[in-house]
Amino acid sequence: MEKTIIELEQAAQTLKLLGDKTRLTILGLVKDSECCVCEFVEVLQMSQPSISQHLRKLRDAGLVKEQRRGQWIFYSLNRDHATYPIIHQVLEQIPDQKEKLTALEEAGLRIQCDS
């Protein structure tokens, strides 16, 4: 990937959002595929409002995109964000969260959210 220079202030804002275990995991999850709120709730074993509030922060900062599909709202990584290169690099260096999604799938908990 080409080297991009990101303004320090903006970088700090993004890093602050990454500096939370819950949000970092959420980003690790949407790196691989779109997820809906109930999936985050299941994977992270946290309350739905708590997850929603973390998602709102990520969305307000523009780090994730949301897309309503019927009853569900799917979140995905916004690869167009100015600080995406930082996020990409960070996610490259932490354990893959994909397996948590496949575990969900095997438990039959992934399907409930498919459109």
Place this chain on the structure above:
Amino acid sequence: MEKTIIELEQAAQTLKLLGDKTRLTILGLVKDSECCVCEFVEVLQMSQPSISQHLRKLRDAGLVKEQRRGQWIFYSLNRDHATYPIIHQVLEQIPDQKEKLTALEEAGLRIQCDS
């Protein structure tokens, strides 16, 4: 650089520390050379206690090393820290802070801290 996998919890802790403009600048400064507290104070235009408190956080987490040299205490980047690869990547993607140090030097404010 070889790819290293950093535990999520530890990564989050480091990212939290990076997620502050002051600390991110400090790390950007020590990336290039050792600095003492008075230099951070000068460059960042913040109070000495405030700078000291940020440095303590970075030191407690092991992200920077300190070395006393006479009256001064010099801080440097700890490249042996488990999360250093993340820090390295982040610093690669923000503007270089080196010029702030050369500006200090030109103003004759750098010498006062040399041992």
Place this chain on the structure above:
DNA sequence: TTATAATATAAGTATATGCTTATATACGCA
């Protein structure tokens, strides 16, 4: 049209954070 499911928002609360001012500590030098 009502009930249910998925999600968001609001309000409350405990703790964390980042400053401030005041003071302590450590070193060098006269």
Place this chain on the structure above:
DNA sequence: TGCGTATATAAGCATATACTTATATTATAA
């Protein structure tokens, strides 16, 4: 020894953060 400089620490305070519980919103389905 005593003073000045560099730095650390302590205490106080305002604001931010991350939960909680309760309620609102939106869409589907009976």
